[in-house]
Amino acid sequence: xxxxxxxxxxxxxxxxxxxxxxxxxxxxxxxxxxxxxxxxxxxxxxxxxxxxxxxxxxxxxxxxxxxxxxxxxxxxxxxxxxxxxxxxxxxxxxxxxxxxxxxxxxxxxxxxxxxxxxxxxxxxxxxxxxxxxxxxxxxxxxxxxxxxxxxxxxxxxxxxxxxxxxxxxxxxxx
Ligand SMILES: Cc1cc2nc3c(=O)[nH]c(=O)nc-3n(C[C@H](O)[C@H](O)[C@H](O)COP(=O)(O)OP(=O)(O)OC[C@H]3O[C@@H](n4cnc5c(N)ncnc54)[C@H](O)[C@@H]3O)c2cc1C
Numbered sequence: 001x002x003x004x005x006x007x008x009x010x011x012x013x014x015x016x017x018x019x020x021x022x023x024x025x026x027x028x029x030x031x032x033x034x035x036x037x038x039x040x041x042x043x044x045x046x047x048x049x050x051x052x053x054x055x056x057x058x059x060x061x062x063x064x065x066x067x068x069x070x071x072x073x074x075x076x077x078x079x080x081x082x083x084x085x086x087x088x089x090x091x092x093x094x095x096x097x098x099x100x101x102x103x104x105x106x107x108x109x110x111x112x113x114x115x116x117x118x119x120x121x122x123x124x125x126x127x128x129x130x131x132x133x134x135x136x137x138x139x140x141x142x143x144x145x146x147x148x149x150x151x152x153x154x155x156x157x158x159x160x161x162x163x164x165x166x167x168x169x170x171x172x173x174x
Pocket of ligand 1: 015037044046047048049134135
């Protein structure tokens with residue numbers, strides 16, 4: 001398969017690849033997303049969407065939280081995680097609300113078969129060329145960690161004109 005004309009190819013349409021695609025489409029940037037699975041596809045997971053997920057969805061589009069989470073019967077509100085050990089000991093980790101004026105729960109629980117499909121359904125065909133059922137077996141040009149970092153930083157600066165390093169857009173250990 002030749003994808004020479006696409007400068008940006010996202011491998012994997014899980015939450016990472018799907019949200020990357022949605023941000024690219026928001027910035028009107030053409031790209032291709034490839035996944036070996038055909039959606040809906042399931043994924044082993046605890047299915048929890050913690051308080052950290054919500055601001056990302058909100059940044060993408062403020063209507064997404066009501067649409068995908070609050071008014072979705074497949075999705076349940078969650079206030080945190082309870083870890084319980086066989087010896088009866090437990091640990092509670094409450095989700096922090098994004099703002100003090102939050103009108104819904106700070107987190108949610110949604111099966112990945114539903115949540116990941118709902119993100120893929122938002123792909124904008126004007127900018128996103130989505131190829132599902134296509135497995136990538138080999139990359140012809142291996143990407144080194146430092147090479148990838150340089151390219152991501154350059155790309156982020158071009159799109160957002162941000163001083164990317166040290167900005168929360170990238171993990172601090174990136
Ligand atoms: C037991 C368990 C419980 C978890 N519980 C939680 C939780 O409660 N909350 C939480 O936030 N996180 C949880 N996680 C972590 C969470 O599952 C991952 O962080 C998340 O799935 C990562 O998203 P991703 O988009 O990077 O990758 P994935 O969701 O794994 O998506 C990768 C995609 O790439 C595709 N792909 C892979 N290889 C190829 C290839 N060669 N060619 C084409 N396509 C390919 C796959 O089909 C897949 O769709 C849990 C993980 C595990 C294992």
